[in-house]
Amino acid sequence: MLDLGFVRENLDLVRRKLSERGVPDLLGDFEAIDRERRRWLMEAESRKARRNKVSDEIAALKKQKQDASAQIAEMKALGSEIDEFDQKAKACDEKLHEVLVRIPNLPHETVPVGATAAQNQEIRRWGEPRQFDFQPKPHWELGPSLGILDFDRAAKISGARFAIYYDLGAKLERALANFMLDLHTRQHGYREVFPPFMVNSATLYGTGQLPKFAEDLFKLEGADYWLIPTAEVPVTNLYRDEVLDAEKLPIKYCAWTACFRSEAGSYGRDTRGLIRQHQFQKVELVKFALPEQSYGELESMTRDAGAVLEKLGLPYRVVALSTGDLGFSSAKTYDLEVWLPSAGEYKEISSCSNCEAFQARRANIRFRRGGKGKAEFLHTLNGSGVAIGRTWLAILENYQQEDGSVVIPEALRPYLDGVDKISPPTH
RNA sequence: GGAGGGAUGGGUGAGUGGUUGAAACCGGCGGUCUUGAAAACCGUUAGCCCCGAAAGGGGCUCGGGGGUUCGAAUCCCUCUCCCUCCGCCA
Numbered sequence: 001m002l003d004l005g006f007v008r009e010n011l012d013l014v015r016r017k018l019s020e021r022g023v024p025d026l027l028g029d030f031e032a033i034d035r036e037r038r039r040w041l042m043e044a045e046s047r048k049a050r051r052n053k054v055s056d057e058i059a060a061l062k063k064q065k066q067d068a069s070a071q072i073a074e075m076k077a078l079g080s081e082i083d084e085f086d087q088k089a090k091a092c093d094e095k096l097h098e099v100l101v102r103i104p105n106l107p108h109e110t111v112p113v114g115a116t117a118a119q120n121q122e123i124r125r126w127g128e129p130r131q132f133d134f135q136p137k138p139h140w141e142l143g144p145s146l147g148i149l150d151f152d153r154a155a156k157i158s159g160a161r162f163a164i165y166y167d168l169g170a171k172l173e174r175a176l177a178n179f180m181l182d183l184h185t186r187q188h189g190y191r192e193v194f195p196p197f198m199v200n201s202a203t204l205y206g207t208g209q210l211p212k213f214a215e216d217l218f219k220l221e222g223a224d225y226w227l228i229p230t231a232e233v234p235v236t237n238l239y240r241d242e243v244l245d246a247e248k249l250p251i252k253y254c255a256w257t258a259c260f261r262s263e264a265g266s267y268g269r270d271t272r273g274l275i276r277q278h279q280f281q282k283v284e285l286v287k288f289a290l291p292e293q294s295y296g297e298l299e300s301m302t303r304d305a306g307a308v309l310e311k312l313g314l315p316y317r318v319v320a321l322s323t324g325d326l327g328f329s330s331a332k333t334y335d336l337e338v339w340l341p342s343a344g345e346y347k348e349i350s351s352c353s354n355c356e357a358f359q360a361r362r363a364n365i366r367f368r369r370g371g372k373g374k375a376e377f378l379h380t381l382n383g384s385g386v387a388i389g390r391t392w393l394a395i396l397e398n399y400q401q402e403d404g405s406v407v408i409p410e411a412l413r414p415y416l417d418g419v420d421k422i423s424p425p426t427h
Numbered sequence: 428g429g430a431g432g433g434a435u436g437g438g439u440g441a442g443u444g445g446u447u448g449a450a451a452c453c454g455g456c457g458g459u460c461u462u463g464a465a466a467a468c469c470g471u472u473a474g475c476c477c478c479g480a481a482a483g484g485g486g487c488u489c490g491g492g493g494g495u496u497c498g499a500a501u502c503c504c505u506c507u508c509c510c511u512c513c514g515c516c517a
Contacts, residue, residue, distance in 0.1 A: 038477065041476080041477055041478095041486085042477065042485095042486095044486080045476090045477065045478090045485060045486045045487090046486090048485085048486055048487085049484095049485055051497080052485095052486085052498090054497075055445070055497065056445080056446070056498095058445075058497060059445040059446080060446090062445075063445085069497095071497070072497045072498095073497085075498075076497060078497085079496090079498095375474085
């Protein structure tokens with residue numbers, strides 16, 4: 001959420017930044033409502049001041065056993081006026097809030113301006129895509145033929161966009177989670193946290209999924225519980241309504257969770273394979289940072305995510321998303337895209353964002369410098385470190401052999417009891 | 428699921444309709460004392476919003492929402508969360 005006072009004083013800037021994002025004018029008659037709100041507020045508050053004063057007088061008169069009926073009569077009339085103006089002010093307040101809560105974050109000045117992903121800017125590449133001397137297969141053929149992946153039975157027991165893993169496939173999924181968590185906790189200084197997979201709606205407001213993106217989420221019937229679309233949601237909300245010591249920042253968390261997404265509106269996209277599932281696993285990185293350090297932390301978080309792919313020997317590139325491709329809460333985002341031989345292109349496997357104070361303001365997460373002074377909103381960052389399902393399929397595709405087997409990257413072998421290869425079943 | 432008890436400022440915890448935005452204690456900050464520190468003593472110590480160039484003034488907030496009343500931390504309704512006991516349970 002943007003700051004009300006900031007929007008009031010920077011209407012033109014906000015309009016320009018939003019148009020760079022390619023969103024329609026969400027500000028509407030913000031100015032008029034804001035002015036109206038303050039007008040009713042003043043009407044109500046001046047009457048409340050009068051009420052407080054006369055109430056004291058009534059108390060004093062009663063104490064002296066004197067008659068206060070004239071004052072009480074005046075207060076009755078004043079009371080209904082106050083109700084009226086309070087109501088008007090509250091109505092404006094709600095309208096304003098409705099507007100503010102649906103406005104996305106403003107892009108940082110370093111974000112490439114552009115309407116779509118076509119204007120995303122490649123920052124760097126790591127690794128060389130492997131040259132195959134045979135026709136590489138897509139993972140949705142490799143997996144089933146290795147007997148480790150099953151879409152058919154998943155469709156039976158759940159539906160489309162679900163998968164079942166067997167044997168070394170299941171174990172590989174588990175190994176990847178452990179590998180990533182170990183890397184981030186031992187080498188990158190993140191604290192591991194295991195949060196609930198279900199959260200309440202206030203939590204989803206805090207990170208910006210609600211109220212605008214309810215259709216992307218799974219909601220439980222008969223309860224205010226939603227399945228998390230990413231660990232960013234519970235972990236960022238860890239400090240909702242809290243004030244942290246500036247000395248403790250940055251605070252770095254990593255979390256392994258399942259993620260659930262309805263994928264409404266993506267019908268027909270990535271229908272084959274594991275790329276787009278209703279349920280997938282992810283190791284997420286979340287940081288709480290001082291405003292002046294958050295962009296440095298975004299760079300290091302992007303490197304931390306990249307380290308996962310480098311240790312696994314998966315070629316990838318880093319892309320700065322353009323203003324039009326930015327997520328709702330983000331001021332700046334780097335995507336990590338892994339090389340997929342079957343597609344012949346780089347595909348998103350991680351997304352690292354600096355949300356600045358946008359989420360902190362919604363979730364009321366603040367810090368205080370030197371234990372005194374005014375509490376300020378901190379900056380929140382989140383990034384995949386990285387998506388496990390997509391890493392799983394990237395390993396299959398990038399490490400496949402002509403005989404249909406898949407070599408296990410060395411860094412992962414300790415997590416798979418030394419297994420160095422997944423081979424097709426012999427019988 | 429059944430029966431009770433709670434939610435007050437950074438913390439503990441008073442307060443049951445009218446100088447209570449809130450006692451007291453602890454903690455924090457400033458000061459006195461001290462070579463320094465501790466102890467002791469004194470002072471100070473919530474947030475948000477509105478008006479204002481500022482100084483300053485005003486409003487709201489005692490878990491959330493609604494109600495009663497001239498006036499609510501205090502009374503009523505409701506929701507959420509926490510605790511205790513019983514039952515069930517991975």
